[in-house]
Amino acid sequence: MSLLEIDSVTKRFGGLTAVSRFSLGVGAGEIVGLIGPNGAGKTTVFHLLSGFHAPTEGAIRFKGVSVIGAKPHEICRRGLARTFQIVQPFVNLTALENVMVGAFNRTDDVAAARKRALEVLEFVGLGARRDALARELTLPDRKRLEMARGLATQPELLLLDEVMSGLNPTEIEAIIGLIRRIHTQGVSLLIIEHVMRAIMALSQRIVVLHHGEKIAEGAPAEVARDAKVVEAYLGEES
Amino acid sequence: MSLLELAGVDVAYGDLPALQAVDLVVEAGETLSVVGANGAGKTTMLRTISGLLRPRRGEVRFEGERIDRLPCHRVVERGVVHVPEGRKVFPSLTVRENLELGSYTRAARAQRAPSLDRVFSLFPRLREREAQAAGTLSGGEQQMLAIGRALMTLPKLLMLDEPSLGLAPLIVKEIFATIAAINRDGTTVLLVEQNTRQALALSRRGYVLENGRVALVGTGAELLGNEHVKRAYLGM
Secondary structure: OOOEEEEEEEEEEOOEEEEEEEEEEEOOOOEEEEEOOOOOOHHHHHHHHOOOOOOOEEEEEEOOEEOOOOOHHHHHHOOEEEOOOOOOOOOOOEHHHHHHHHHOOOOOOHHHHHHHHHHHHHHHOOHHHOOOEHHHOOHHHHHHHHHHHHHOOOOOEEEEEOOOOOOOHHHHHHHHHHHHHHHHOOOEEEEEOOOHHHHHHHOOEEEEEEOOEEEEEEOHHHHHHOHHHHHHHHOOOO | OOOEEEEEEEEEEOOEEEEEEEEEEEOOOOEEEEEOOOOOOHHHHHHHHHOOOOOOEEEEEEOOEEOOOOOHHHHHHHOEEEEOOOOOOOOOOEHHHHHHHHOOOHHHHHOHHHHHHHHHHHOHHHHHOOOOEHHHOOHHHHHHHHHHHHHOOOOOEEEEEOOOOOOOHHHHHHHHHHHHHHHHOOOEEEEEOOOHHHHHHHOOEEEEEEOOEEEEEEEHHHHHHOHHHHHHHOOO
């Protein structure tokens, strides 16, 4: 059994089909990349997995249990956490307080939440910024904070939505290193990213969405050579 | 005389210095990129040139005249336009209405019809979506609209803040190719980008900003080959 099973899921908004008969499995310990043009339906898939939307058709199971109808915080407590493309910190809370909010997913005890949050902040490299307000952090640090908030919930599967957008190549290398460390801790990852160098280096498998449909799936090198993917997403080598 | 000159510009947010003693020159007809880490002051620089921020010290001159005390709309009238990071199109207005709002100055309004034609020929996708609400466009199309709206002002200097942000590789290539075409047609381009490699490859010259100061200046090729740039910004 896969950790996550998406079985022929369709999501329609009125007349618009955002995701169409999409199937995907993510195994325990896997890193899977989800790529595709802007508007392909990638973020909608994350909304469906994390309980922000219910699919129109199809099934989604996490650890064998359907997530459809479950509230986002319930899904999170089962071990499936996500980040947001546009980072969503509580801007007037400190970095530590932001991460504690995630830690409260697992505990009601303030001291325990604080301890967990401090560990996670160290882990993502924000230990020295723990008392800074979220709005004072630079964009790369806010991206780290976003990941820390997800990690504090102690996920088995973490969904990352464009955590590298807006970063320069050197800042991206640092985030790649962090994602590898998260993976080493036993967390499986499903990653949406446009930064090809990163997604190719990190993913064991890549799935390509176009107009809500899966047009390719396979090892990174195979997918990068796929004619449909080149035409819809990558463009010819310039 | 250069098209745009920043001379000894200091900008601060409260006590926090954002730009310090920045000297920068943009020559008419060139594409110039400004690269640097997040928080280095790149967006602050564009906002200062646009008149959204006031320098504490120093001058901003456009075609030899000071513009650092002018309100934004006067800066636009002089021929400087700013495409902000995150596109900022009016989501409930149509594509055409967004474009028409770009041609608001008297000179631009007189040229509205030919300007629209030019924008539609640069971005055929916008013509197809002319009557559609801008909020329903994809990210790449919204970026095209933001650039198109800026061109409607008939700029001499087009300033772009991270036009590749959040866009798929194919669209990034399209946007960069269009920026090159706009420059070939005679519009000077000042480009701020995190996509350091493609930005410098497109540019005649580049500036590297670090902690609010100009750290390096050179041709695009020189900066791409610079060891510090490779390490700090190209991830090599």
